[in-house]
Amino acid sequence: MxxxxxxxxxxxxxxxxxxxxxxxxxxxxxxxxxxxxxxxxxxxxxxxxxxxxxxxxxxxxxxxxxxxxxxxxxxxxxxxxxxxxxxxxxxxxxxxxxxxxxxxxxxxxxxxxxxxLGCTALTEPGAGSDFAAIGTRATRTAQGWRLDGAKAWITNASEADVVLLYAQTEPGSGGRGIAGFVIDAHREGFVREPAFQLAGQHAIGTGGFRLEGYLARDEEMLQPPGQAFKAALGSINGARTYIAAMSCGMTAEALRIASEYGERRHSFGGPLAGHQGWRWRLAEASSELAACRMMVAHAAALIDAGADAQLASAQAKLLSTRMAERQLHVLAQAMGAEGLREEHPFGRHLIGARVASFVDGSTEMLLERISAVMRKPG
Ligand SMILES: Cc1cc2nc3c(=O)[nH]c(=O)nc-3n(C[C@H](O)[C@H](O)[C@H](O)COP(=O)(O)OP(=O)(O)OC[C@H]3O[C@@H](n4cnc5c(N)ncnc54)[C@H](O)[C@@H]3O)c2cc1C
Missing domain, CATH: 1.10.540.10 (Acyl-CoA dehydrogenase/oxidase, N-terminal domain)
Structure with a gap:
């Protein structure tokens, strides 16, 4: 770059x-x-x-x-x-x-x-991967729109002040009827739920909220039906690419720490890095990381050029998140018990890599997208 x-x-x-x-x-x-x-x-x-x-x-x-x-x-x-x-x-x-x-x-x-703090709310208790199936309802009123429904698994939801929220204006119409709204989390009708208690990654502020007769003004509809669904999916290539980049970052940090430790820690008369079986694992991690970084850079370059980045971003996220999950385990193992200390990021990063495999398109949805691009005629 x-x-x-x-x-x-x-x-x-x-x-x-x-x-x-x-x-x-x-x-x-x-x-x-x-x-x-x-x-x-x-x-x-x-x-x-x-x-x-x-x-x-x-x-x-x-x-x-x-x-x-x-x-x-x-x-x-x-x-x-x-x-x-x-x-x-x-x-x-x-x-x-x-x-x-x-x-x-x-x-x-x-x-x-x-x-x-801001957040973007697509996911609901009853709809994750299948975004077109969301049930939060937007009903026309004399003053604007009345919103009713629930969102779950939303980054920053535990404290967010403003929400970009997607809701259905015409039940049964799928993506066509979905509209995007700007929601003020301090206005009547917005009911926040306590932050989710999870296996880790609590600084994401993951949570949910309900809309109970929330009234949005006309100008607070940011994307009308017909545009919102496409706009939400349009920004996903960028999100997939930066999640892939974050997966590379977590792996790079784990590799840096393990590499340094391997020179300091001794076993059987020499440093860990002196044992071929130990250092080859790090060599493999380094090589896979280099390949994933190139995929991220390629997807980012396409996005900057305004070119179609669907395939490149899906492939970059697919392989980078898989690489991170696999290599973080390998690198944690290379640290022995030391890797469990709280000041090292191995435990946090392992859960981070798990989260990366769901957000902005799960591994399976990425495979679907890649298949769809591959099967497109021409
Ligand atoms: C920490 C965190 C933060 C998040 N932040 C946000 C946010 O800010 N905004 C937001 O809107 N959402 C957010 N999400 C939600 C995230 O986008 C969803 O988790 C994701 O879309 C998957 O939905 P789901 O978890 O409901 O899985 P489901 O849709 O229930 O799927 C369960 C499993 O089945 C697989 N599956 C589903 N359908 C198929 C199929 N047709 N073929 C094969 N496999 C299939 C999925 O890939 C998945 O592995 C967040 C999630 C987490 C964990």
Whole structure:
């Protein structure tokens, strides 16, 4: 990826922030089962909540390739923090690019300053992979739209202030009837549920909420029926690519720690890295990581060029998440008992890689997408 001087400077600052702040605080966030709000404010001060936001809104308008690199660097320190931060960045970008001025003015400054958190809500208790089957209902009223239904498994839902939410306007019409709304989480009719208690990755702030007679004004319908379904799927290539980049970041960090440990720790008269069986495992991890990074860079370059990135992003995510799950196990094993210490990221990253295999298209949905592109005539 060719980077501008501004992007290189930002990437350098992101490296320092990831290493000195995120890596250090992540075990505490997991222990306390909460989003790393204090680091979100620091990330915002660096500009990481406005990477793609247009300059007219105080954004950095950086390339997608730069965003993917930021995702890899932060993901190496903590997958959960990165998920939370990127989701807020995505909401700020969407609102700045396409919301009516007054609505954008209401939310964008708070989001890019890290004071507000944003989330994007497709998934429901009864519909995950099958997005067209969502049941949250949007009913026309004299003043706008009345929303009723429930969302689940949403990043940042435990604390989000503003939600980009998808709802069905015409039951039975599938994707055609789905519309996108901007929801204020502090308005009447929004009922937040407690954060989900999971096997790990609590700094994602995963949770759910209900809409009980929530009233959205006309201008709060961001994407009308007919456009919303396509728009939601349109942004998924980017999401798949940055999740792949985060998977590479987690693997790279585990490889770095194991490589250093292998020179320090001795067994049978020499360092671990002196044993062929031990060091070959790391050589394999390094080679697979290099291949996945190339796939991520290829997908990011297509996105930046405005070209079709469906196949490249699905393939990059498929292989990078598989690589991360497999190699994180191998690298944790290479550490022996030491890898279990809380200050090392192996346990957190293993759950992070598990989450990466579901979000923004599960492994099976990626295989479906790749098959569909392969079977397309011509
Ligand atoms: C930590 C976390 C954060 C998340 N953040 C968000 C968010 O911010 N916004 C949001 O909208 N969603 C979010 N999600 C939800 C995520 O997008 C879903 O988990 C994902 O879409 C899969 O849906 P599901 O878990 O309901 O699985 P299901 O759809 O119930 O599927 C279960 C399993 O069956 C497989 N499967 C389903 N259908 C088929 C088929 N036709 N053929 C073969 N296999 C199939 C799936 O791949 C999966 O392995 C998040 C999830 C997690 C875990």
């Amino acid at each position: 060719s980077t501008t001087a501004a992007e290189s400077a930002l990437l350098g600052q992101t490296e320092t922030f990831a290493h000195e702040v995120v890596r250090v605080l992540a075990p505490r966030w997991e222990r306390e089962r909460r989003i790393g709000r204090e680091a979100v404010l620091q990330a915002a001060a660096l500009g990481l909540t406005r990477l793609e936001v247009p300059e007219a809104w105080g954004g950095l308008a950086m390339s997608f390739g730069c965003k993917a690199r930021v995702a890899e660097i932060l993901g190496a320190a903590d997958f959960a923090f990165t998920m939370s931060l990127i989701n807020t960045q995505n909401v700020a970008t969407k609102l700045a690019r396409s919301a009516p001025q007054e609505l954008a003015r209401h939310y964008v400054p708070g989001l890019i300053e890290g004071r507000l």
